[in-house]
Amino acid sequence: MTSRLAMVGAIARRPAGRAGGLIVCIVVLVAIAAPVLAPHDPLAVDLGAKLLPPSAAHWLGTDQDGRDILSRLIWGARPSLAVGLLAVVIGTLGGVTLGLTSAVIRGLWEQVAMRCMDGLASIPLLIWAIAIVGIVGVGPVQLGGWTLPNESKIVLLVGILYMPPLARVAYGAALLEARADYVKARRLQGAGLWPVMLGDVLPNSLSPVIVQATLLIAVGIVVEASLSFVGLGVEPPAPSWGNMLADARQFIYSGAWWTYVFPGLAISITVIGFNLLGDALRDTLDPRKSAGAGRLVV
Amino acid sequence: MLWAFLNRLIGSVGVLVMVSMVLFALVHAIPVSPARVVLGMDASEADVAEFNHDNGLDRPVVAQYLSWAGNALRGRLGRSLVDDTAISRTLAQTLPVTVELVLWAFLLALAISVPLGIVSALYEDRWIDQSARAIATLGVSIPSFWLGLMLISWGAIQLGWFPAGGNVPWTDGAAAHLRAMVLPAMALGLYYVAIISRMTRSSVSDVLLADHVRVSRAMGLSRSRLMIYVLRNALSPIVTVSAMSFGYMFGWALIVEHVFNIAGMSRALLNAIIRRDYIVILDIVLVITALFLVANLVADMLYRLLDPRLAK
Amino acid sequence: MALLEIDDLRVGFPIGGRMVEVVRGVSFTVEAGEAVGLVGESGSGKSQTALAILRLLRPPGRIVGGSVRLNGQDLTQADEPAMRRLRGGTISIVFQDALSGLNPVFPIGVQLTDVVRAHRRVSARAARDVAVETLELVGIRNAAERLGQYPHQFSGGMRQRVLIAMAVACRPRLLIADEPTTALDVTVQAQIVTLLHDLRRRLGLGLLFITHNLDLMAQICDRAIVLYGGMVMEDGPVGTLFDAPKQPYTRALVECVPRLSDRAGDLQPILGASPVPGELGDGCPFGPRCAMRLDRCATQRPPLVMWEASVPGAPDGHRVACWNPVP
Numbered sequence: 001m002t003s004r005l006a007m008v009g010a011i012a013r014r015p016a017g018r019a020g021g022l023i024v025c026i027v028v029l030v031a032i033a034a035p036v037l038a039p040h041d042p043l044a045v046d047l048g049a050k051l052l053p054p055s056a057a058h059w060l061g062t063d064q065d066g067r068d069i070l071s072r073l074i075w076g077a078r079p080s081l082a083v084g085l086l087a088v089v090i091g092t093l094g095g096v097t098l099g100l101t102s103a104v105i106r107g108l109w110e111q112v113a114m115r116c117m118d119g120l121a122s123i124p125l126l127i128w129a130i131a132i133v134g135i136v137g138v139g140p141v142q143l144g145g146w147t148l149p150n151e152s153k154i155v156l157l158v159g160i161l162y163m164p165p166l167a168r169v170a171y172g173a174a175l176l177e178a179r180a181d182y183v184k185a186r187r188l189q190g191a192g193l194w195p196v197m198l199g200d201v202l203p204n205s206l207s208p209v210i211v212q213a214t215l216l217i218a219v220g221i222v223v224e225a226s227l228s229f230v231g232l233g234v235e236p237p238a239p240s241w242g243n244m245l246a247d248a249r250q251f252i253y254s255g256a257w258w259t260y261v262f263p264g265l266a267i268s269i270t271v272i273g274f275n276l277l278g279d280a281l282r283d284t285l286d287p288r289k290s291a292g293a294g295r296l297v298v
Numbered sequence: 299m300l301w302a303f304l305n306r307l308i309g310s311v312g313v314l315v316m317v318s319m320v321l322f323a324l325v326h327a328i329p330v331s332p333a334r335v336v337l338g339m340d341a342s343e344a345d346v347a348e349f350n351h352d353n354g355l356d357r358p359v360v361a362q363y364l365s366w367a368g369n370a371l372r373g374r375l376g377r378s379l380v381d382d383t384a385i386s387r388t389l390a391q392t393l394p395v396t397v398e399l400v401l402w403a404f405l406l407a408l409a410i411s412v413p414l415g416i417v418s419a420l421y422e423d424r425w426i427d428q429s430a431r432a433i434a435t436l437g438v439s440i441p442s443f444w445l446g447l448m449l450i451s452w453g454a455i456q457l458g459w460f461p462a463g464g465n466v467p468w469t470d471g472a473a474a475h476l477r478a479m480v481l482p483a484m485a486l487g488l489y490y491v492a493i494i495s496r497m498t499r500s501s502v503s504d505v506l507l508a509d510h511v512r513v514s515r516a517m518g519l520s521r522s523r524l525m526i527y528v529l530r531n532a533l534s535p536i537v538t539v540s541a542m543s544f545g546y547m548f549g550w551a552l553i554v555e556h557v558f559n560i561a562g563m564s565r566a567l568l569n570a571i572i573r574r575d576y577i578v579i580l581d582i583v584l585v586i587t588a589l590f591l592v593a594n595l596v597a598d599m600l601y602r603l604l605d606p607r608l609a610k
Numbered sequence: 611m612a613l614l615e616i617d618d619l620r621v622g623f624p625i626g627g628r629m630v631e632v633v634r635g636v637s638f639t640v641e642a643g644e645a646v647g648l649v650g651e652s653g654s655g656k657s658q659t660a661l662a663i664l665r666l667l668r669p670p671g672r673i674v675g676g677s678v679r680l681n682g683q684d685l686t687q688a689d690e691p692a693m694r695r696l697r698g699g700t701i702s703i704v705f706q707d708a709l710s711g712l713n714p715v716f717p718i719g720v721q722l723t724d725v726v727r728a729h730r731r732v733s734a735r736a737a738r739d740v741a742v743e744t745l746e747l748v749g750i751r752n753a754a755e756r757l758g759q760y761p762h763q764f765s766g767g768m769r770q771r772v773l774i775a776m777a778v779a780c781r782p783r784l785l786i787a788d789e790p791t792t793a794l795d796v797t798v799q800a801q802i803v804t805l806l807h808d809l810r811r812r813l814g815l816g817l818l819f820i821t822h823n824l825d826l827m828a829q830i831c832d833r834a835i836v837l838y839g840g841m842v843m844e845d846g847p848v849g850t851l852f853d854a855p856k857q858p859y860t861r862a863l864v865e866c867v868p869r870l871s872d873r874a875g876d877l878q879p880i881l882g883a884s885p886v887p888g889e890l891g892d893g894c895p896f897g898p899r900c901a902m903r904l905d906r907c908a909t910q911r912p913p914l915v916m917w918e919a920s921v922p923g924a925p926d927g928h929r930v931a932c933w934n935p936v937p
Contacts, residue, residue, distance in 0.1 A: 124549040
């Protein structure tokens with residue numbers, strides 16, 4: 001317990017960690033508090049107020065349908081964070097399970113699991129995402145009598161695609177831990193496989209996983225925004241930072257800068273926040289890793 | 299060496315086959331059949347059956363896959379189910395465009411990252427290193443499509459130095475063509491400038507601390523000779539990351555092409571997606587996958603070539 | 611004039627706002643052609659002294675006082691290009707990292723010829739000839755064929771020979787060997803020491819042999835300097851140091867080396883722990899562990915004084931730093 005507090009303290013001491021942590025907290029709070037925070041209804045069309053620059057009534061201006069950009073921005077945090085966070089949760093659960101069990105059980109399971117992960121990782125995440133969404137279709141998916149909502153589809157897809165990098169990291173860390181003398185000692189004393197795996201190997205393998213997961217949150221936000229931008233993600237009129245930029249594309253010629261600057265800034269700042277946090281975590285937990293390697297996933 | 303190459307090649311082919319199977323299966327697992335997409339949801343059963351028969355869609359899935367695969371290997375990638383154009387023709391027109399964009403972005407990224415990384419390592423913690431670190435954090439965080447939009451807004455509309463998008467073929471003049479490549483290359487490349495420069499910095503930093511560098515200094519070698527020793531040692535990870543980045547760029551190129559209205563593979567792919575033109579989607583994705591696998595293969599081989607301990 | 615004259619050398623690292631000295635006023639000489647051992651435990655400052663001579667200290671460590679004269683020229687005042695000319699050319703150093711000291715991605719021939727061409731204006735062919743000749747000198751057979759090979763194709767002992775070859779290729783006047791055998795097998799250790807002895811004889815090299823292994827040092831050195839806590843404790847002929855050491859530390863060192871003739875239970879360790887740089891007081895650094903300590907040992911640092919002015923084989927005589935030397 002003390003080491004976790006010490007960890008938080010170490011991160012808070014770094015300016016990058018503080019800045020990152022602050023940004024992340026703010027964005028998460030904004031997303032959660034959207035219904036209360038947003039001054040206007042994000043879907044409320046007001047054709048008389050089209051493309052108004054920032055003003056007292058609309059702090060960040062209005063878009064081509066007269067909708068308040070600030071409100072859409074606030075609500076738009078939800079799909080971005082949903083994909084970012086939930087996908088990482090799915091990826092971590094699946095990836096750590098596969099990686100950990102592979103490292104401890106070894107044998108055939110290890111071969112099969114790791115090869116599947118290699119297969120999944122063999123082409124870039126974005127290409128898988130575009131291909132699968134492209135084939136399965138934009139919008140909710142009908143599976144028998146059951147409908148999978150659009151956002152859930154994307155979260156699930158990215159989550160599964162996150163399993164390989166997280167499994168790799170968990171596998172590598174668990175392999176090292178499993179070789180450690182204290183684990184051998186415990187096994188010799190008669191401790192069962194599962195208690196050792198969950199009680200000893202898992203907690204000590206988590207550090208690099210946490211670092212990778214945080215960086216993947218940042219990646220997820222950009223992936224969601226990119227998919228929405230090309231029309232494969234969140235469908236309008238529901239706001240997503242990505243589809244707001246898709247709508248705003250035409251206005252770079254006509255000078256309505258507020259339509260495309262703010263959503264992009266929102267994405268960038270959020271991603272910077274997670275990246276700074278991830279960097280601070282890495283410096284605290286896993287200082288030897290090089291700074292560039294963990295991000296070449298997508 | 300040859301064995302390693304063949305080994306990797308077979309692995310890559312295996313991956314290609316696996317991906318094609320997965321996607322093919324997915325195409326046939328979704329509820330809306332191509333027939334209904336083309337003919338409309340109200341088409342009669344008879345029309346649907348006729349369409350399916352004409353296009354071989356009423357055979358078992360495995361048979362369809364094998365026949366598609368067989369044709370693909372012979373270069374006959376089929377025809378679009380929607381507008382009946384030959385897919386190979388579409389690819390022949392769009393593939394070079396995308397590859398060229400990725401090449402420019404890659405070269406630009408390398409030209410900036412490697413010197414930046416080296417200087418950052420040599421002058422650790424000084425202002426150049428701090429700035430490089432800041433640029434890297436930004437580069438990795440700013441989405442390429444938004445960067446593209448902002449670049450168009452400044453570079454093309456406000457400053458007027460560059461075109462706002464679209465294709466400018468070589469036949470319009472080299473200068474015009476290259477000017478049209480600048481903004482898209484920057485938008486695509488910044489992310490990888492961040493990654494490659496950081497990798498360069500850490501690789502060079504590590505080598506500078508190595509025992510053999512201390513020995514070289516102790517032998518009185520000149521600064522330039524020492525630099526050559528250091529860089530040659532630092533090369534491997536940089537080359538690996540760079541070659542892999544080249545592969546990953548193809549994914550983001552699709553997005554950047556869309557921003558800049560470049561008629562590369564992205565347009566063909568996105569159109570195909572909208573029109574539910576499955577075979578086109580399949581073929582284009584597989585071509586991109588193949589490009590990515592080739593990039594990785596090259597990365598692997600270069601790594602082996604560069605390390606004498608492996609190049610047996 | 612001695613080949614190498616070190617006078618009150620001080621080396622320190624700025625840590626936490628103050629300068630922590632690891633070499634605290636070391637003085638000794640090495641005559642041309644002489645083999646001198648520099649003996650001490652880890653942390654005694656012997657490696658830092660060697661690095662300081664060649665100005666290869668890793669920043670932020672630096673020389674904070676004293677002088678290092680090579681044939682009269684003060685190296686502490688020389689600029690970097692002058693030092694580069696000297697390193698590998700007039701003074702060379704061989705480190706203990708035999709396994710990692712050679713660059714893994716260049717053939718040894720290239721690494722050797724690069725050293726030669728850094729110091730001599732010769733053609734590539736001539737440099738190559740020197741390389742082959744030097745490799746043969748250090749006992750590597752089929753030298754000409756092996757020039758194109760990479761370090762990983764050589765064993766540990768062979769790699770150390772190659773490193774020695776690099777160090778002597780330009781016939782330096784002084785070779786500093788910093789624990790050259792520590793990372794090697796015992797059998798190989800003897801071979802390397804024999805090689806150094808041989809080279810000394812054939813090339814007329816002066817040798818500064820840095821080690822913590824007294825026996826190894828005794829095989830090759832005429833004179834030895836005992837270092838402790840960044841200071842010279844004793845400086846004299848090897849024979850005298852073994853038979854009649856005057857400094858209690860030297861005696862303890864000699865006594866704690868196990869001998870075949872010892873019976874079970876005869877091991878005599880030196881009680882206590884090595885001093886930590888920066889935490890040394892004003893007195894003798896060995897005081898806390900010394901069986902013969904006096905009160906003044908805790909507060910006053912003993913100066914290095916001449917014990918016997920002229921001893922055969924030691925032009926500098928025998929010097930001791932102790933308030934209460936061994937009778």
